[in-house]
Amino acid sequence: MTSPTLAWEFAQALGLGAVAGSLILCMLAVRPRTGAGGVFALRSHQLLGWLVLAAAVMHVAGLLAADRTVVEHVKPAAPRYEYAGALALVLLLFLTVPAGAALRSRLWRTHRGFQAAHVAAACLLVAALAVHVVTTGRYVHGGAQTAAYLLLSAVVLLALLRSRPQRQSAPAAARFPGGLVFGRHSRRVLAIVLASLAALLALARVGAPLALRVPFVARSARLALDFPHDRHRAVSCVTCHHDYIDRSGQGSCVSCHRSGRVDLKAGPEARFHDFCLGCHRDVAEGLGVHGPVTGCDPCHVPPGAPISFGAYPLPPRRGVSRRDGA
Ligand code: HEC
Ligand code: HEC
Ligand code: HEC
Ligand code: HEC
Incomplete structure (x- = not known):
């Protein structure tokens, strides 16, 4: 392989x-x-x-x-x-x-x-x-x-x-x-x-x-997330940052969604996988391209880290080398 x-x-x-x-x-x-x-x-x-x-x-x-x-x-x-x-x-x-x-x-x-x-x-x-x-x-x-x-x-x-x-x-x-x-x-x-x-x-x-996507046992720590804003310019801020307009409060998505607020209806993994992969799998109208739908590493590597096991077939990001071992 x-x-x-x-x-x-x-x-x-x-x-x-x-x-x-x-x-x-x-x-x-x-x-x-x-x-x-x-x-x-x-x-x-x-x-x-x-x-x-x-x-x-x-x-x-x-x-x-x-x-x-x-x-x-x-x-x-x-x-x-x-x-x-x-x-x-x-x-x-x-x-x-x-x-x-x-x-x-x-x-x-x-x-x-x-x-x-x-x-x-x-x-x-x-x-x-x-x-x-x-x-x-x-x-x-x-x-x-x-x-x-x-x-x-x-x-x-x-x-x-x-x-x-x-x-x-x-x-x-x-x-x-x-x-x-x-x-x-x-x-x-x-x-x-x-x-x-x-x-x-x-x-x-x-x-x-x-x-069914919420675990029985909650994780103690969040996973590393490498979220590239520059790849989502075609998406409106409030598509993701709903809290900018709906008075749910302030803060980063993950800290709020992992906070145990009683009004949260799903755990962070279920919520974000549903949301992020939802758009990546069924591309929103007018976007043409989509983000990763394969594997976990494209999202769950520490920011800036090269992706393990060689290169994903995605165009390289600004300033980040994705070559193996780089
Ligand atoms: C596709 C979804 C998406 C879009 C579109 C998006 N963001 Fe984000 N934004 C995120 C995610 C996810 C994070 C959290 C990243 C993390 O925790 O590593 C974030 C984090 C941020 C943060 C840091 C928040 C904090 O308190 O840590 C700011 C500021 C921000 N975004 C502003 C914007 C602005 C302004 C726009 C529109 C130009 C925008 N974002 C568009 C998903 C998005
Ligand atoms: C200050 C707290 C807070 C912040 C910050 C926040 N959220 Fe939320 N989010 C909520 C609450 C409360 C709900 C409603 C309860 C639910 O659906 O779990 C919600 C709902 C959602 C939903 C479900 C919406 C629906 O229509 O079903 C998604 C998707 C979501 N948030 C993604 C994000 C993303 C992505 C970010 C960051 C870009 C973010 N949230 C930032 C509190 C927050
Ligand atoms: C509304 C649609 C939409 C949503 C929601 C969305 N994405 Fe994306 N994402 C895209 C598109 C489109 C691309 C491809 C952009 C490109 O190739 O230039 C992309 C690309 C990516 C990439 C690949 C960047 C690279 O390395 O080449 C990552 C990682 C990513 N998204 C993570 C996320 C995460 C995490 C979330 C949830 C917080 C999310 N996306 C939510 C549309 C979306
Ligand atoms: C499209 C991007 C994306 C892909 C692909 C992805 N995830 Fe996630 N995942 C997220 C986001 C965003 C979160 C919520 C933020 C966080 O906790 O890091 C998350 C959360 C999680 C969590 C919960 C972390 C917590 O905070 O409690 C686990 C566990 C997880 N993912 C495992 C996986 C596994 C295993 C795969 C591969 C099968 C995978 N993810 C693929 C975006 C992704």
Whole structure:
């Protein structure tokens, strides 16, 4: 990798692949006892499962390697969506490692017990991935895209309830919910699917994604921020310095937004990432260009410091050399 941007994009693409693979695996879940009926044979299901796990692990490792500021997101003061990402990784481990025939038969006495646990973990995975994907805002941002992703997740959850083909003679009433493939545990699985659907609905509420970006534990110190005023000349001062006109008070953005004032609705990270990256990702009308949307270092290096891991493909700033090691 020559450029940190490439390494970053590659690691992000692996994450995207892991999400897509997870949704496909849930959508086309195997129904082993139906004979040849399933779309996926058990072996390809297992193979894809391992590939998804590998992609997810490489997604995390790749991001940490591409940008050292990402370490902030594995500390306890990480935003909640990173906990959702970590939970998704643990669930993927649970869905793959003990699912092999040898371990499976030791851990679960009945096959139905295994199926119930497997499907429940898959539901939680779909919900955890939704939190992670929607709140990072990288691939899915804005109301319409969020709604589309949540709808897709809901369809995937409902597909998990797909029943196995019934014998012709079985009366329709006896099929529900017992006709679902999970047999005796069908009620429990149904409850988990419905609860996951409810969790997805909560995510669609206005303001929920922002709230999910506030960490459980507040950081004690702010991060270094290299904010270039000279690159934002095309933006009106009060677009950012709202306090110049709205009587919220005086001071620097960060000192005020980290002050713990009771009227602040979001933590500094959620507020500023939403605001800064909001314009960088969906460029405001008339601007043409946009600021960094990749990595953390373009914003979080001490002012004037050269950016680590070589040059970002951004034009050099006045008086600052961005060459490696400069
Ligand atoms: C794109 C958003 C943005 C725009 C546009 C912008 N600023 Fe800022 N400004 C900031 C941020 C962010 C900081 C805090 C930087 C930091 O803490 O390192 C800041 C800091 C400042 C400070 C220092 C405040 C303090 O008390 O520490 C002044 C003064 C200032 N800006 C004036 C202006 C003026 C005047 C304009 C218009 C010509 C302007 N800014 C345009 C975002 C902006
Ligand atoms: C004196 C305190 C203070 C200063 C200085 C300040 N803010 Fe705010 N800011 C607030 C308060 C209070 C709110 C309203 C509560 C909320 O939305 O969290 C707010 C809201 C916001 C919002 C959300 C606006 C919306 O419509 O949802 C953004 C974005 C924001 N500030 C960015 C900035 C930036 C960027 C700076 C510096 C250039 C800055 N603030 C300086 C106090 C301040
Ligand atoms: C309204 C739109 C807008 C907002 C809000 C905004 N930016 Fe930018 N930002 C830009 C544009 C446009 C550029 C590219 C300017 C250029 O290339 O000359 C830019 C460039 C940058 C750069 C790259 C400078 C370089 O090294 O080449 C940084 C860093 C940056 N912004 C940080 C921030 C931070 C931090 C905030 C939030 C406090 C923020 N921006 C808010 C529009 C915005
Ligand atoms: C577009 C600029 C920009 C990018 C890119 C960016 N951040 Fe930020 N970040 C900010 C601003 C502005 C703040 C609020 C000011 C501060 O605390 O430094 C902030 C705050 C934070 C905070 C909270 C610091 C505090 O004060 O409590 C953390 C943690 C953080 N960012 C981590 C990251 C990580 C990890 C990445 C990369 C995945 C990243 N940021 C990418 C602009 C950016």
